[in-house]
Amino acid sequence: NAGVTQTPKFQVLKTGQSMTLQCAQDMNHEYMSWYRQDPGMGLRLIHYSVGAGITDQGEVPNGYNVSRSTTEDFPLRLLSAAPSQTSVYFCASSYSLPGTGNTIYFGEGSWLTVV
């Protein structure tokens, strides 16, 4: 059981480039989400999905797109990378809504640097 798998683990981008962070889970979880973690700050929600075909914005969605074509995958796209998007990104999943007591499982993180 792989859990939540994120790729790549490390990436350096030039300003203006686009890229996709991949996230896959093999637990048949309906709820998936992306967070970013910056020094001295807690995890902040970027986008989330409550099921295939359904996505919604979190706290800091600007500059990012997501899609959920399958239950397993929830890619995060950076449209035009900016230095402010330098961060550690975490994908997470849970069986159902996390605020109702369902444990969230996090991936190992993706370290992104935009130069």
Next chain:
Amino acid sequence: GESVGLHLPTLSVQEGDNSIINCAYSNSASDYFIWYKQESGKGPQFIIDIRSNMDKRQGQRVTVLLNKTVKHLSLQIAATQPGDSAVYFCAENSGSYNTDKLIFGTGTRLQVFP
């Protein structure tokens, strides 16, 4: 606005002692709280949770206390071990009207020395 914060950014304890990590929350409507542990270079890992209809919950070597009167949450780790060294986050569900999002605190670093 809503916020979840921690009183101490770094806590240093001696191996074998008990650790107490504190967290304040501002949304009195929040009814579900979680503690996460994050080791260096890894993703957050669930430790323990508690609902607002409880004021105490125990796990293996960990206890979470909830004081709704002062909107305070704490994590107690008994007989702290070197493997407990990590950053600990509290999170709340931002109120029962919006249970699809969690708000995380900024984290407390726990350092365990021999």
